[in-house]
Amino acid sequence: MNFTVTIRRCLVGMFLCLLGWGLITCLGNLAPDAKGDANRYAAAYRAFKEGKCKSCHPAIWREWENSMHAQAWVDEIYQEAAKQISDRETSCDPCHAPEPILVTGIGKMPKLRSIQRETGVSCLVCHMDAEGAMHGPKASAETYFHANVTDAAYTAPTTLCSTCHGQPSIPEHDQVSSFQRSSFATEKKSCATCHMPSVKRLQSTASYESIKGRKHTWRGSRSVAQLKRAARLQLEYATGKVSVTLQSRTGHILPGGTLRTIVLEITQLAPDGTARQKKQIAISAKEKNRLQPAENRTYVFDVERGDTIKARLRYQLTPKTPEPSWILMAEATHIVP
Ligand code: HEC
Ligand code: HEC
Ligand code: HEC
Ligand code: HEC
Numbered sequence: 001m002n003f004t005v006t007i008r009r010c011l012v013g014m015f016l017c018l019l020g021w022g023l024i025t026c027l028g029n030l031a032p033d034a035k036g037d038a039n040r041y042a043a044a045y046r047a048f049k050e051g052k053c054k055s056c057h058p059a060i061w062r063e064w065e066n067s068m069h070a071q072a073w074v075d076e077i078y079q080e081a082a083k084q085i086s087d088r089e090t091s092c093d094p095c096h097a098p099e100p101i102l103v104t105g106i107g108k109m110p111k112l113r114s115i116q117r118e119t120g121v122s123c124l125v126c127h128m129d130a131e132g133a134m135h136g137p138k139a140s141a142e143t144y145f146h147a148n149v150t151d152a153a154y155t156a157p158t159t160l161c162s163t164c165h166g167q168p169s170i171p172e173h174d175q176v177s178s179f180q181r182s183s184f185a186t187e188k189k190s191c192a193t194c195h196m197p198s199v200k201r202l203q204s205t206a207s208y209e210s211i212k213g214r215k216h217t218w219r220g221s222r223s224v225a226q227l228k229r230a231a232r233l234q235l236e237y238a239t240g241k242v243s244v245t246l247q248s249r250t251g252h253i254l255p256g257g258t259l260r261t262i263v264l265e266i267t268q269l270a271p272d273g274t275a276r277q278k279k280q281i282a283i284s285a286k287e288k289n290r291l292q293p294a295e296n297r298t299y300v301f302d303v304e305r306g307d308t309i310k311a312r313l314r315y316q317l318t319p320k321t322p323e324p325s326w327i328l329m330a331e332a333t334h335i336v337p
């Protein structure tokens with residue numbers, strides 16, 4: 001008798017115990033798992049460093065690795081300039097080694113991160129939220145490794161880009177506001193149209209099908225192909241004068257950066273080949289004469305019959321870049337009839 005009572009008490013005890021345990025785990029799942037989120041967030045930084053993003057996304061990784069976003073912190077031109085600024089940690093570094101912008105807010109001034117600064121504008125900066133999930137366009141596969149969140153901010157990403165390329169307080173690095181005023185914006189183009197060309201591919205080694213994505217190359221002024229698309233040069237003759245017309249085909253103010261200079265060079269040769277004159281016109285933020293999107297600008301020169309007019313447009317990366325290293329963007333020649 002005592003024996004059965006003990007067994008019965010024991011069974012009731014076990015039942016209550018299980019119920020309690022069940023309740024605790026149940027409540028635990030209902031409450032926001034702040035510690036779990038923080039762990040996933042920290043785990044993504046570790047995974048990035050250990051090469052896990054690279055191993056599942058090899059194609060995107062290679063593109064990013066060769067882009068200026070990967071260099072944003074280690075870039076010598078940047079470090080040289082930032083060295084001169086006494087409060088660089090508040091006025092410069094926040095965009096060159098930022099916390100993830102989904103955490104600090106798309107469009108808001110980024111914050112300087114304390115770890116992995118050498119990775120500049122990394123995958124995590126553009127894609128990761130505070131829970132460690134990856135936001136992007138619609139995915140075609142799932143992974144145990146991170147949550148995928150479909151987010152409209154990535155499909156036409158101009159606002160995303162404006163977080164660093166269009167802060168109103170930093171006009172030196174603003175390509176967005178001139179773009180917004182251009183016909184490109186009204187034609188529903190975005191920064192990705194020219195800087196992240198469309199590509200169809202497997203987006204990860206765990207994907208089953210190729211879907212449309214965009215190249216993570218962000219070619220800018222270090223790309224000869226990009227510079228050749230930037231502007232058109234035309235020469236026209238009318239009664240004793242040659243007009244040289246420069247037409248911008250860039251989606252924003254040209255040159256896009258304040259360190260850059262475009263040099264228009266006009267050479268006038270007499271029929272025997274001797275140079276009558278050579279003129280160089282600098283177009284830059286310093287000269288306050290950058291071209292607006294789609295702007296046509298004409299320079300007119302007096303010429304004589306039989307003269308040859310040569311025009312060249314070249315790109316100077318920084319004020320220190322020597323003339324032999326300027327990049328040819330366009331050239332044109334006209335012989336005066
Ligand atoms: C709002 C974000 C932001 C801040 C703040 C910022 N930068 Fe930048 N920086 C950028 C972006 C975006 C680019 C690339 C586009 C461009 O050149 O305009 C860039 C490019 C540069 C470049 C050109 C690098 C190259 O290789 O050509 C230099 C130099 C530079 N920044 C220096 C600085 C300095 C110095 C400060 C502080 C006084 C600073 N930046 C503050 C966003 C920022
Ligand atoms: C185990 C493999 C694996 C690892 C590791 C991995 N991913 Fe992914 N990731 C995937 C798969 C699968 C997809 C969905 C691909 C598709 O749609 O075809 C994806 C999608 C994404 C997306 C797009 C999300 C969306 O909804 O559009 C981003 C951004 C991303 N990953 C970033 C990262 C980053 C950053 C890391 C490193 C912290 C990483 N991934 C590590 C497998 C992985
Ligand atoms: C978190 C800040 C940040 C965001 C967001 C960002 N960029 Fe950048 N971007 C930079 C910085 C900083 C540099 C300059 C790196 C350097 O030269 O040191 C840069 C460089 C570039 C360059 C290359 C400039 C050159 O000199 O060749 C291009 C092109 C570019 N970004 C386009 C984009 C586009 C398009 C987007 C949106 C999809 C975007 N960026 C989003 C910070 C950002
Ligand atoms: C400067 C911001 C930026 C950085 C840095 C960045 N991405 Fe993206 N990523 C984007 C944008 C914008 C898209 C949306 C492109 C589109 O419309 O398909 C995207 C799309 C994706 C996609 C979906 C597939 C595709 O090609 O569109 C994956 C996966 C992805 N990124 C992974 C990564 C990984 C991995 C890294 C680091 C190696 C990285 N991204 C770095 C902005 C960024």
Ligand code: HEC
Pocket residue numbers: 158161162165175176179184189190191192193194195220221222226227229230249250251252253254255256257258259260
């Ligand atoms: C119609 C095509 C087109 C569109 C749209 C476009 N760009 Fe560009 N971008 C170019 C070309 C061409 C260059 C090279 C000439 C130059 O330096 O401005 C360039 C250069 C750049 C550079 C490098 C500037 C430097 O100093 O090295 C950055 C940064 C940049 N673009 C960012 C953006 C951002 C952000 C957007 C969206 C607001 C955007 N671009 C939209 C064509 C485009």
